[in-house]
Amino acid sequence: MVTNIQTQLLGRDVSFPVEESRFAYWLVVLRLIVGWWFLHAGLDKFLAWPFDASWFVGGAAAQTSLGPVVTLFSDGILLSFTNIMVPLGQTLIGLGLIVGALTRLAAFFGAFLMTFFYFINGETGGWAHGVITGDLLGLLIFAMIATLGAGRVLGVDAYLAKTSFVRDHPRLRYLIG
Amino acid sequence: MSQLTTMERVGLYGGGALILIGTVGMGLLEIIAGAPHPVSGEGQVVHETLISLSVRSYTILLGLLLLAAYGITNLATKPPEDTSI
Numbered sequence: 001m002v003t004n005i006q007t008q009l010l011g012r013d014v015s016f017p018v019e020e021s022r023f024a025y026w027l028v029v030l031r032l033i034v035g036w037w038f039l040h041a042g043l044d045k046f047l048a049w050p051f052d053a054s055w056f057v058g059g060a061a062a063q064t065s066l067g068p069v070v071t072l073f074s075d076g077i078l079l080s081f082t083n084i085m086v087p088l089g090q091t092l093i094g095l096g097l098i099v100g101a102l103t104r105l106a107a108f109f110g111a112f113l114m115t116f117f118y119f120i121n122g123e124t125g126g127w128a129h130g131v132i133t134g135d136l137l138g139l140l141i142f143a144m145i146a147t148l149g150a151g152r153v154l155g156v157d158a159y160l161a162k163t164s165f166v167r168d169h170p171r172l173r174y175l176i177g
Numbered sequence: 178m179s180q181l182t183t184m185e186r187v188g189l190y191g192g193g194a195l196i197l198i199g200t201v202g203m204g205l206l207e208i209i210a211g212a213p214h215p216v217s218g219e220g221q222v223v224h225e226t227l228i229s230l231s232v233r234s235y236t237i238l239l240g241l242l243l244l245a246a247y248g249i250t251n252l253a254t255k256p257p258e259d260t261s262i
């Protein structure tokens with residue numbers, strides 16, 4: 001089966017045919033692998049509780065371009081918030097991707113977290129072999145999952161999209177797959 | 178497909194261009210005109226950069242922020258085009 005993708009770039013029609021026989025397969029594989037990556041990262045932190053992010057948001061981040069923002073979270077109540085939200089966020093992002101629920105929202109927050117990992121890990125030595133790192137590729141994969149709305153393939157979002165609530169509030173489609 | 182507004186163009190094309198300049202563009206410059214990358218005794222590649230890492234970092238970060246602003250503005254201002262699926 002071939003579908004013509006109607007699309008434009010820089011004001012030009014750049015529509016192209018896509019053979020989509022393996023498209024659904026690939027979206028599900030991608031979602032499951034990236035989902036497990038984050039679910040594992042989140043659960044790992046919960047299983048080894050307490051999690052302390054102060055070395056990252058305080059020590060490592062201080063001299064980086066994100067330092068002025070991130071170091072605000074390096075002590076007090078904001079550090080406690082970070083210590084809970086990082087593992088909880090990673091777990092929920094992972095779960096969201098694996099079951100395909102609120103996939104775009106999960107992917108957005110995945111990209112959000114990866115932005116911090118990318119710059120802080122990179123500027124503290126991770127860019128020794130160039131600025132394209134696994135963290136940046138992870139960020140790009142989250143962006144791709146959000147762009148394609150991958151949760152509609154064998155995911156809860158396929159059901160959510162058909163509910164009358166989502167039909168009545170079409171903007172919610174930006175959050176689901 | 179609807180035409181992009183000027184703000185959408187700035188977010189999408191500006192953001193994408195800055196990320197590409199920060200990664201590919203400056204990377205090419207480093208390869209062509211940058212300092213050599215000698216390997217130290219421990220096998221580490223020693224980098225003496227032509228463009229400081231913070232300049233690259235801020236360029237890529239600004240690109241990501243523009244893309245995020247495009248996404249959030251889209252979410253806030255208009256419903257998706259296709260609601261059939």
